[in-house]
Amino acid sequence: MNASAIFDQPLGNQITDWVNSIPNDGLLHFFGLLGAEYLVPTSVESLSDVLSNRSYQFQKTSGLHRYAVRFFGEGLVVQEGNKHKKNRKSFVQVFNQRQVDKLKPILSSKASQIVKHVSENCVSDNEKGAKLATINVNEFAKLISLDVMGIIALGIDFNSILGQNLEIFDVFQTLFSSNDHKKSHFMWHNSAPPSLVTMFPSKIDRQMETAYRQLRKSLEQLIPEKLASLQSTDLSDQDILTQIACSGDFTQEEIIPQIVTTLAAGFESTASSLSWTLYCLAANLEAQNNLRQELREAKSTKNALSEEDYEKLPLLNGVCSEASRLFPTFAMTLRKAISDTYINGRLVHAGTYIAIVPRAINRAKHLWGEDAEQFVPERWIDRSDSTAPKINPTGGSYSPICMLSFLYGPRSCVGRSLALAEIRRVTARIVECFHLQTASSSIPQPTGWLSSGPPPDLNLLFSPVEK
Numbered sequence: 001m002n003a004s005a006i007f008d009q010p011l012g013n014q015i016t017d018w019v020n021s022i023p024n025d026g027l028l029h030f031f032g033l034l035g036a037e038y039l040v041p042t043s044v045e046s047l048s049d050v051l052s053n054r055s056y057q058f059q060k061t062s063g064l065h066r067y068a069v070r071f072f073g074e075g076l077v078v079q080e081g082n083k084h085k086k087n088r089k090s091f092v093q094v095f096n097q098r099q100v101d102k103l104k105p106i107l108s109s110k111a112s113q114i115v116k117h118v119s120e121n122c123v124s125d126n127e128k129g130a131k132l133a134t135i136n137v138n139e140f141a142k143l144i145s146l147d148v149m150g151i152i153a154l155g156i157d158f159n160s161i162l163g164q165n166l167e168i169f170d171v172f173q174t175l176f177s178s179n180d181h182k183k184s185h186f187m188w189h190n191s192a193p194p195s196l197v198t199m200f201p202s203k204i205d206r207q208m209e210t211a212y213r214q215l216r217k218s219l220e221q222l223i224p225e226k227l228a229s230l231q232s233t234d235l236s237d238q239d240i241l242t243q244i245a246c247s248g249d250f251t252q253e254e255i256i257p258q259i260v261t262t263l264a265a266g267f268e269s270t271a272s273s274l275s276w277t278l279y280c281l282a283a284n285l286e287a288q289n290n291l292r293q294e295l296r297e298a299k300s301t302k303n304a305l306s307e308e309d310y311e312k313l314p315l316l317n318g319v320c321s322e323a324s325r326l327f328p329t330f331a332m333t334l335r336k337a338i339s340d341t342y343i344n345g346r347l348v349h350a351g352t353y354i355a356i357v358p359r360a361i362n363r364a365k366h367l368w369g370e371d372a373e374q375f376v377p378e379r380w381i382d383r384s385d386s387t388a389p390k391i392n393p394t395g396g397s398y399s400p401i402c403m404l405s406f407l408y409g410p411r412s413c414v415g416r417s418l419a420l421a422e423i424r425r426v427t428a429r430i431v432e433c434f435h436l437q438t439a440s441s442s443i444p445q446p447t448g449w450l451s452s453g454p455p456p457d458l459n460l461l462f463s464p465v466e467k
């Protein structure tokens with residue numbers, strides 16, 4: 001029995017070791033608590049069956065469904081079957097490339113505001129006289145993420161990075177942040193009989209329910225106000241909330257859960273990925289210097305990078321993809337077969353759990369090579385034409401399915417382009433303006449359970465770059 005593989009810290013760590021050490025034919029097999037049977041797809045073929053070819057035969061667990069519905073409402077993330085198919089179409093429409101392109105200038109101006117704010121907080125270091133700011137990047141990235149989520153989802157700039165609206169930040173933290181207390185909380189909700197969970201509400205239950213009520217109340221006020229102030233019938237210029245509210249695809253009761261779930265899906269995930277990206281650069285000074293050089297060269301003939309530059313610069317893309325590969329926010333996600341089915345030609349009985357483990361697949365040596373556990377941004381760059389390096393979309397792996405940070409197929413992340421657009425802009429602006437260094441020699445490990453982020457006290461040193 002290997003129950004610890006499911007409750008492991010960092011999440012998915014043990015399965016990563018298995019994938020890299022146990023020879024297998026594309027599926028690993030183990031027994032968890034109470035003899036529950038788990039399969040772990042490890043090859044392109046078996047992952048394709050679970051995530052793409054037969055994805056609707058593998059559903060999220062009832063424990064996760066109950067938990068999400070109770071604290072966020074029933075949104076796309078936990079919907080299944082035809083309901084999911086139908087609603088996903090509306091989401092894909094709202095998050096399409098044209099929409100994301102429209103949001104890019106807003107993301108860029110937020111990135112500039114962040115740089116200005118950090119500059120103002122750099123104070124002289126007594127010993128060397130150099131200017132320096134010690135920043136808890138985990139918290140800093142969450143403030144950025146809240147501001148961006150506010151703008152894109154609700155059309156409101158909370159300016160939390162400037163210290164405003166911190167009560168909203170508390171609501172987001174309480175509801176959406178993952179930590180060790182939440183781990184036990186989620187395990188209790190997942191494994192105890194639902195009647196027992198309802199009968200004995202915990203402190204975290206009460207805090208999360210209060211935060212959910214607060215958020216609902218604000219949204220209930222905001223939605224009619226926004227709809228009343230709509231000037232035109234062209235919704236494409238509107239934020240996600242307005243587009244979802246006006247799409248006609250959702251009833252009044254469905255709108256708020258969809259918005260809250262979207263905030264849940266995007267808030268901490270983007271913050272964690274940004275924190276890890278900055279950490280990877282602080283811990284890999286050569287990559288950091290090379291990236292700064294790439295940004296300088298791209299800017300050499302103009303005042304600022306264009307929106308297109310952020311998407312095309314090979315090393316900027318390589319750094320962000322590589323950090324996200326090594327530190328996927330959703331390190332493991334469980335599914336359950338709803339009927340007898342097949343994975344890679346093997347019969348899988350109804351009720352079998354499938355552990356999809358982005359951490360393990362993203363670090364699998366048979367898919368990425370012997371350096372799979374190293375930070376190598378260059379793997380995302382195609383230098384076959386030495387005068388014109390290009391982005392390599394698979395990072396040198398066998399298939400796009402080998403990079404599971406945003407999952408793959410009909411249940412993959414709808415916010416991927418948007419999240420990457422934000423992370424690239426903030427990372428580029430920070431590296432242009434600051435040298436980053438780690439504040440401690442210890443190597444931080446991912447924490448949290450539903451989602452895995454950096455440790456809560458991950459500090460980095462920011463010092464201004466000489467112009």
Ligand code: HEM
Nearest residue numbers: 077265266269270273330333405406407411413414415419
């Ligand atoms: C770096 C940041 C992000 C990462 C790593 C990420 C990752 C993921 C992953 C792995 C899933 C699948 C979860 C599962 O099925 O178990 C997912 C789903 C989803 N994500 Fe993201 N996400 C990010 C940012 C965002 C943002 C910014 C938004 C929206 C504003 C968003 C909205 C969603 C939604 C709505 C789903 C559900 C899709 C479905 O079930 O069809 N995500 N995300």
